[in-house]
Amino acid sequence: MSEEPKNVRHPDLRDGHYDIVGSIATNVADGFTMVAVGDLIVTRALTKRRDPDFAALVAILRDADVTFGNMETSIIDIRSFKGSPQAEYGGAYHISLPELGPDLREMGFNIVARANNHSLDWGVEGMRETSQALDQNGIVHAGVGENLAQASASRFLETARGRVALVSTASTFTPLSRACDAAGEAPGRPGLNSLRLARSIVVPSEMLDSLRRVRNALPGFWHGCDNSGPVVLAGTTYKAGDKPGYSYQADSGDVTGILRNVRQGKQFADFCIITNHGHEPGNWSQEPADYEQAFAHRLIDAGADAYVGHGPHQLRGIEIYKGRPILYSLGNFIMDDLRTPIGADMFAAQGKDPSRDTDAEVTAAEMGGGYESDPGFSDPVFYESVVTISRFEQNHLAELRLIPIELGHGNRLANRGVPRLASAHRAKVILERLQMLSQPFGTQIVIENEVGIIKLPPDSSR
Structure with a gap:
C-alpha cells in the first residue's frame, strides 16, 4: 500500500481550517459546553451559604465541560505571608483567604485567567502563593509566570469532550507587573502576559x-x-477625528507573541480560549476600545475558539465571528470585596487614617466614588451581568445561552457582590441592554423565559 504524501490537505477540511502541523478547526465531541463568566473578586468561601439562587448558579457552573472565570485576587494567608502590599497596585488590594482555592473548585471552576491589573497587588510572593493554591486544587490557570515565556504560554485542561487550551493576557496592568524574558546575562522578570497599548486622544x-x-x-x-x-x-x-474620544494602537511585538501562543495552544488542543483583561477606554464605557474588534478577529483567525473579555466591570456586546463567540466584557460574576487587610497606600488614597478608620470604611469609600476617572461603583450596572453557556455540536457553536444575574447592589457590604439569578424584571432589563450593545456587531439575541439565546446555523463558521 502506498504511503500518503506528506502535508496533503484532507478533503473533509475546508481551505483555511488547518495548516501543516494540524487543524485550526474546533475539534470537540458533540455537546461540549463552555461556561464563561467575568471577574472573580472574592475573598471567602461561598459554597457553604444556604442560598438556593446561588446554588442554582453553582449547578450551572458544575455542569459544563470547561468553566472559566477571571481570577482577580491573590490567595494568601496573611499570618504567614512573606511579601507585602505593593506601592503600585491595581486600584485596590484584592486579597482572599486560603480556603478560596478549594471553594472555587467546589463551585465548578476548572480554568481561570490570571493576567490583570491585580496580578501583583501583593508582589511576586502573592502571585506565587496564588499559583500554588490553584495548583493544589486542580484549577488550570494562565497569564502569570516566572518570565514572559511562562506567563504567555498556553495552559491545558483535560475534559471528557476534548482538550482545552487557555491563553491569558491583559491590556490593563500596572507597569511593574509586566513579565519579561532573559536577555544576555540579565535574568527574566516574573509577572504577567501584557498587551501594551499606545493611547491617543481624538479631538476635532x-x-x-x-x-x-x-x-x-x-x-x-x-x-x-x-x-x-x-x-x-x-x-x-x-x-x-470626527468624534472626540480615545484611540489605541496595540504593540506589534506583543500581538505577534499572543498570536503565536494562541496558534500553538490550538495545535496542542481541541479547543482554545483567549482571554483579555482590559478596562479601556474606561469603566464608564459600554463599548470596547477601538482596537479590540480587529484584535479579536485576528485571534479567532489564528485558531482561538472563543474570545472572552473582562475588565470594565460591566457588560459589553457579543459578536459571533466565523461561528465563534467574542464576548467583549462579561462584567463581574462575584464582587464580594470584603478586602482585609489593605495597604497603607490605600488608606492614604481614600483620605483615611489606619489608626481611626477601618478596612471596610476604606473599601466603601473606594467602591462608592472614584476609580481612575470613573464615577465609582455606586451604579447598579456594575452589579448586573450574565453567565454564558456556549454549546457546540458537530464542531460548531450551536447555541449561546445568557443567564442574567444580579449581585445584590442594595445589600449591606457584608452580603453584597454574591451572585444570584436575576429577578424577572432585572433579567429583562439586563438582556435588553445586552441586545442593544450587541446590535452593532449584527448579533441577534432572543429572550425566552428570562434567558437570552443566540442560535447559529451549522454553517456559521464559513
Whole structure:
C-alpha cells in the first residue's frame, strides 16, 4: 500500500481550517459546553451559604465541560505571608483567604485567567502563593509566570469532550507587573502576559490646531518637527477625528507573541480560549476600545475558539465571528470585596487614617466614588451581568445561552457582590441592554423565559 504524501490537505477540511502541523478547526465531541463568566473578586468561601439562587448558579457552573472565570485576587494567608502590599497596585488590594482555592473548585471552576491589573497587588510572593493554591486544587490557570515565556504560554485542561487550551493576557496592568524574558546575562522578570497599548486622544481638527499652538509656544519645543500630524503635548498624543474620544494602537511585538501562543495552544488542543483583561477606554464605557474588534478577529483567525473579555466591570456586546463567540466584557460574576487587610497606600488614597478608620470604611469609600476617572461603583450596572453557556455540536457553536444575574447592589457590604439569578424584571432589563450593545456587531439575541439565546446555523463558521 502506498504511503500518503506528506502535508496533503484532507478533503473533509475546508481551505483555511488547518495548516501543516494540524487543524485550526474546533475539534470537540458533540455537546461540549463552555461556561464563561467575568471577574472573580472574592475573598471567602461561598459554597457553604444556604442560598438556593446561588446554588442554582453553582449547578450551572458544575455542569459544563470547561468553566472559566477571571481570577482577580491573590490567595494568601496573611499570618504567614512573606511579601507585602505593593506601592503600585491595581486600584485596590484584592486579597482572599486560603480556603478560596478549594471553594472555587467546589463551585465548578476548572480554568481561570490570571493576567490583570491585580496580578501583583501583593508582589511576586502573592502571585506565587496564588499559583500554588490553584495548583493544589486542580484549577488550570494562565497569564502569570516566572518570565514572559511562562506567563504567555498556553495552559491545558483535560475534559471528557476534548482538550482545552487557555491563553491569558491583559491590556490593563500596572507597569511593574509586566513579565519579561532573559536577555544576555540579565535574568527574566516574573509577572504577567501584557498587551501594551499606545493611547491617543481624538479631538476635532480645530482643537488640534489650538493644541499645536500651545506646544509650539512651550520652551524647549523643536520647531523642525511635523506641524501637520498628531500633536504630542506633555507626553500625551492628540490626533484629529470626527468624534472626540480615545484611540489605541496595540504593540506589534506583543500581538505577534499572543498570536503565536494562541496558534500553538490550538495545535496542542481541541479547543482554545483567549482571554483579555482590559478596562479601556474606561469603566464608564459600554463599548470596547477601538482596537479590540480587529484584535479579536485576528485571534479567532489564528485558531482561538472563543474570545472572552473582562475588565470594565460591566457588560459589553457579543459578536459571533466565523461561528465563534467574542464576548467583549462579561462584567463581574462575584464582587464580594470584603478586602482585609489593605495597604497603607490605600488608606492614604481614600483620605483615611489606619489608626481611626477601618478596612471596610476604606473599601466603601473606594467602591462608592472614584476609580481612575470613573464615577465609582455606586451604579447598579456594575452589579448586573450574565453567565454564558456556549454549546457546540458537530464542531460548531450551536447555541449561546445568557443567564442574567444580579449581585445584590442594595445589600449591606457584608452580603453584597454574591451572585444570584436575576429577578424577572432585572433579567429583562439586563438582556435588553445586552441586545442593544450587541446590535452593532449584527448579533441577534432572543429572550425566552428570562434567558437570552443566540442560535447559529451549522454553517456559521464559513
